[in-house]
Amino acid sequence: MKKIALNGILISLALVLSYIESLFPTGLIIPVPGIKLGLANIVTMFALFYLGFNSAFTISVLRCLLAALLFGGFSSMLYSLSGALLALLVMQLLKLGYDRLFSLLGISVGGAAAHNTGQILMASLMMRNTAIFAYLPVLLLAGIVMGLITAIAAQYLFYLVDKTGVVKHLS
Amino acid sequence: MRLRPRPGDFFIILIIAFAAVVLIFSMKQADSGEKTALIIHNGVVVKEIRLDTLNHTETYEYGGEYPGVIEAEKGRIRFREASCPDQVCVRTGWISENGQIAVCLPEKIMIKIVGKESSGEDTDILLR
Numbered sequence: 001m002k003k004i005a006l007n008g009i010l011i012s013l014a015l016v017l018s019y020i021e022s023l024f025p026t027g028l029i030i031p032v033p034g035i036k037l038g039l040a041n042i043v044t045m046f047a048l049f050y051l052g053f054n055s056a057f058t059i060s061v062l063r064c065l066l067a068a069l070l071f072g073g074f075s076s077m078l079y080s081l082s083g084a085l086l087a088l089l090v091m092q093l094l095k096l097g098y099d100r101l102f103s104l105l106g107i108s109v110g111g112a113a114a115h116n117t118g119q120i121l122m123a124s125l126m127m128r129n130t131a132i133f134a135y136l137p138v139l140l141l142a143g144i145v146m147g148l149i150t151a152i153a154a155q156y157l158f159y160l161v162d163k164t165g166v167v168k169h170l171s
Numbered sequence: 172m173r174l175r176p177r178p179g180d181f182f183i184i185l186i187i188a189f190a191a192v193v194l195i196f197s198m199k200q201a202d203s204g205e206k207t208a209l210i211i212h213n214g215v216v217v218k219e220i221r222l223d224t225l226n227h228t229e230t231y232e233y234g235g236e237y238p239g240v241i242e243a244e245k246g247r248i249r250f251r252e253a254s255c256p257d258q259v260c261v262r263t264g265w266i267s268e269n270g271q272i273a274v275c276l277p278e279k280i281m282i283k284i285v286g287k288e289s290s291g292e293d294t295d296i297l298l299r
Contacts, residue, residue, distance in 0.1 A: 031262040033276045075277065097179060106180035113187045123276060128214025131283045134198055134272045137191040144184055155174040 006167065007047075007055055014043040014063040015070070022071055030142065032135050034079060034119045038112055038146045044088060045108060045154045050167045053092050060084040075126065079119045086118030087111040104155050109147030116143045200269040203286045208248045210241060212280045222246050222267075222284065237278040248282055250275060 017039040026035050040063060047056035064084055068077030091111040094102050102110075116139035124132045161167055206222040210231055218231050220243045230251070231241040239253030239260070247267040250260040253275055260275035266284060274281040 028262065031259050031264070033257070033259045033274055079276075094179075094183075099177070101177055101179035102183070103175055103177045103180055105174065105176055106183040109180070109187065110183050113190075126276070127211070127274070127279050127281060129211050129281065131211070131272050131281060132274060133194070134270065135274070137194045140187050140191040140194075144187055152174060 003051065003055070006051065007059060010043050010047055010051075010055075010059050011062050011066070014040045014059060015066055017043065018063060018067045019071060030138070032138050032142075034083075034116070034123065034135070035139060035142055036146075038115065038143075038150055039153075040084075041087065041108065041111055041115070041147075041150050042154045042157060044084070045091065045104065045111070045150075046157060046161075048088070048091060048095060049158065050161070050169060052170060053088075056088055056092075057085075060088055078126065079122050082122040083115035083118040086121075087115035090114035104151040104158075105148060108151035108154065109144050112143035112147035112150070113140055116140055198270050200286045202269055205286055206246065206267075206269065207285050208243060209283045209285060210280070211283065212278075214279075220248065222248060233278070233280055235278050235280070237275070239275065239278065239280075241282060248284070249273065250282070253278070 021037050021039050024037060026037065043063075044056055044060055047059050061081070061084075064077055064081040067080065068074060072080070088111075091107050091114075094107045094110050098107065116136065120133055120136050120139065124130050158169070162169065204223060208220045208222050209216050210218040210220070210233075212233060212235070217233070220229055220231075222243060223246060225243060225245045229243045231243075233239060233241070237253060237255040239255070240251045242249055242251040247265040249265045250263065250273055253260050255275050255277040257277065260273055263273040266273050266282065269284050269286045272281055272283045
C-alpha cells in the first residue's frame, strides 16, 4: 500500500479517536484540566512501529492541527501539540530498547507521562505561573493507567495488522 | 504476538510513580494555621483573600473572554460560576488546603491557597 495513503488513513483515524475522546467526560470524574484517555496514542505508536518516526511526527502534528480546527480551539492545540511532540520523542527513544528492555507497555506509559509533562509545561507558560504543576502528580498516575490500556489496545492492533500482512513491521 | 512485559516496563512505571509521589510531598505545605487564597489572572495576582479569618462570604467577579465568579467563605474558596466551555474550574469545587489549586485554563485564571501572605518567600515564580 502507498505510504501516503496509509498516512492519510491514520490521520483521520487519530482524528476520530480524538473526537471520541472529547465526548468522554473524563473531566467529570476527575476534575483536572487535561486529563484524558490518550486513544490517539494508539495510532502514534502504530505509525512509529510500522512507518517510522517521520510519519509518526507528521500524523501527530496534523492530528493536533485538524482537531483544533474541528472541535478544539487554538489554546487546546498548544497543549495537545506540546504533549504529543514530547511523547513522540520519548517513545522514539524507548523504542530503541524495544523487545530487549521494554514492551509496548513501558513505551506507552513513558509516552503518556511525557505527554502530561508537556501539557503542564505549556499550561504553566500560558498561565504564566508554575502553580499548575500541582496537577502533575495526578496526571502522571492517571497516565500510568491510561498508558497500560492504550498499550494493550495497540498490541492487539499490531497483531491484527500482522495477520493481514498489509503493512510490514519495521525492525 | 503476545504482550510480554519486559523488565524495563516495571522500571518505567516505578520511576513515574516515584516522581509523582515525590512531587506530591515536595508541594505539600505545612499547615501554619494561616491561609491566604491568591487569585492569579494572566499570571498576575489580582486579589488576595485571607481565608482563615474571613467571617463573611466574599465574591470576586472576573472578566475576560470567559467571565465568572469566585466565592470565598471561612477556610475555603471555589469557582462558583464560569462561562468557560469545559467547566473544570467549577467542578473542582471548594478547595481549602494549603498548596491546593483550582484552575480555569480557557480564561487563564487560577486560585491558589498558600500558608503565608504572598509577600513571603512563598511567592510563585512568574514566568514573565
